[in-house]
Amino acid sequence: MGKATGFMELERENAVERDPLTRIKDWKEYSAPFSDEKMQRQGARCMDCGTPFCHIGMDIAGSTSGCPVYNLIPEWNDLVYKGKWKEALERLMKTNNFPEFTGRVCPAPCEGSCTVAISDPAVAIKNIERSIIDKGFENGWITPRIPEKRTGKTIAIVGSGPAGLAAADQLNQAGHSVTVYERSDRAGGLLMYGIPNMKLEKDVVQRRIDLLEEEGITFILNTEVGKDVTAEQLKEDYDSVILCIGSQVPRDLPIQGREYNGIHFAMDYLTNATKHLLDKTKTPNDSLNAKGKDVIIIGGGDTGADCVATAIRQGAKSVNQFAINPKLPIKRASTNEWPAYPQVFSLEYAHKEAKEKFGEDVRQYSIQTKAFITDGNDGVQALYTVDLETTQDEKGMISYEELSNTGEVWPTQLVIIAIGFVGPTQSILDQFGVKTERNRIDAEYGKFTTNVDGVFAAGDARRGQSLIVWAINEGREVAHAVDEYLMGKSKLPTVIAM
Incomplete structure (x- = not known):
């Protein structure tokens, strides 16, 4: 090779x-x-x-x-x-x-x-x-692939993120009639609204959606399952239903002052920014605009970095990103051997921009927010933090200890919480009657079947918050499982030992 x-x-x-x-x-x-x-x-x-x-x-x-x-x-x-x-x-x-x-x-x-x-x-x-x-x-090599025959089987997919799109693509090519339900005004899920334009331009997403539509997939937008259409309707109207609703419920930070205005979840912030970018005629939500504000992002992951880049483009006065963990080493640690994912320090695109803009790395490590401070009018004015010491025992369990005399007050008028997600929206699951385990849909990998006949689950809703490649993997694999359920056998590819 x-x-x-x-x-x-x-x-x-x-x-x-x-x-x-x-x-x-x-x-x-x-x-x-x-x-x-x-x-x-x-x-x-x-x-x-x-x-x-x-x-x-x-x-x-x-x-x-x-x-x-x-x-x-x-x-x-x-x-x-x-x-x-x-x-x-x-x-x-x-x-x-x-x-x-x-x-x-x-x-x-x-x-x-x-x-x-x-x-x-x-x-x-x-x-x-x-x-x-x-x-x-x-070069025009990507063209619509129209299935030669249709099976007469119908499938509803709830959610148009990468798992839902991958499942729809596979099942459509198998000849089934696929309808994708999306509660937002555009298809793509987090690809459209959760990832900012500077990482993934939205015409790239829309180009693929348009192609899937040309190939025969139907997208029904602005439709929330459980509200605009019921679970019972879907189960009655379709031969099978796949839940690819993602892990949408954000993890909160329930500390003193959490109720003050100016404190938002990362997905709300990123979605608002992208919607305003795509729909210039819409009035932006000023409470979600970083212009002229001291912005603090709580959470050291990729979503937090996307918020850094977004705040800079909106004209933030200052930006800081807080991480509870210590700064990663420049080279692999002895406990992080190849071929494991390299846990090493890097400057992502957003941090390069912040360093050029503000003259320094805006990330703060081993830090924990303890309380939000009000401006006296129910708005956030500052937050209070302490430094942490991280220890790891022989079993790899990590613990954090607050260091005395390290308290600090940080001025801020916009706080963005980017500390992950806890699971899918429970109200949808209740309507379908599917069981959950540890805040995830209970559906075994490889089978993807829920406790409700004909209802399958894949992606973050089943797996938990994960990578786009795992979402595509699960979308492809659940398609094989559904095809087999409907037809008795499947010609769709699978990497799971049968």
């Missing part, structure tokens, strides 16, 4: 990023795909490693390692190296319904498990993936 000595002769090259101080003036994507020449050089670095760990797709030490959609990475890298772009696209599309999404927003656990990464920078898998699919669209 690739050039036999490519990884020894060629260095890793990253995608070209626009200048941080320039790109924060707009909402366009911050990076560009590889040129053909660069893509071939990077494909050449993919060594003939015998056992390619890049697509093992499994959890190691609590983090995903390798590609959960089991992309045929060495194969399409080799084809790219040889200039066989269309063949590379065909191999890529065998396992991944939406490379244009994963090639932009996936954290690339494949690269952490790349064999080259044992001692050198990994093969630039993510950027090659994006370049292949972008070239496919540019």
Whole structure:
């Protein structure tokens, strides 16, 4: 695969990023795909490693390692190296319904498990993936695939995020009639409203939605299941129902002063920003606008970073991002061995922008918010924090201890809580009568069946908050399970041992 000595002769090259101080003036994507020449050089670095760990797709030490959609990475890298772009696209599309999404927003656990990464920078898998699919669209190789025959079976999918879209795509190609219900005004779920435009431009999402519609999938928007249409209606009108409703309930921070105005959840903040960007005629919600404000994001993950980038573009006076965990090491720790996902320090796109804008890294580590302080008119004016000391026992359990005399007051007029999600919306589950376990829909991976006949579940609602590649994996696998349920057997691909 690739050039036999490519990884020894060629260095890793990253995608070209626009200048941080320039790109924060707009909402366009911050990076560009590889040129053909660069893509071939990077494909050449993919060594003939015998056992390619890049697509093992499994959890190691609590983090995903390798590609959960089991992309045929060495194969399409080799084809790219040889200039066989269309063949590379065909191999890529065998396992991944939406490379244009994963090639932009996936954290690339494949690269952490790349064999080259044992001692050198990994093969630039993510950027090659994006370049292949972008070239496919540019050259007109991506065209509607209209199923030749229809089975007469009907399926309703609740939720149009990556899991729902992947399931819809697979089942439509199997010849079933698929209808996707989405409560928002645009399809795509978190792809549309939860990920900001500078990471994933919305015309990229809409392009795929339009293609799926051309292929025969029906999208019903502005329709909330459980309110505008009942669970009983869906079960009566369709041969099967798949719940891909995501893990939508945000984790709250119930501390003193939480009721003050100016404290919002990350998804509300990001959704409002994107809706205003897409619908210029709509009046923006000033309480969710960072312009001229001291902004504090509580939560050190990717969603928090997206909030940093959004606040900067809105014209925030200052931005800080709080993380409860300590700063990660520059290199892998001895307990974080390959092929586990590398838990190392990095500057994400948002942090590069913040550093250029404000002159320093805006992340604060080992810090915990203890209380919000009011301005006297029920609005937030500041918050109070303490520093933490983190310890880990021999079993890997982490504990936090507050350090005395470390209290600090931070001025803020906009606080964004980005500390994850606790589970799917319970009211929908109650209507369907499906059981839950640990705030997730109780449906075994591989079977995806709930306790209600004909009702299946996949994605974050079943798995818990996870990566886009796991959502696509579950969407593909639940499609196989539903196809088998309806037809007695399935020709759809599956990676689960039957």
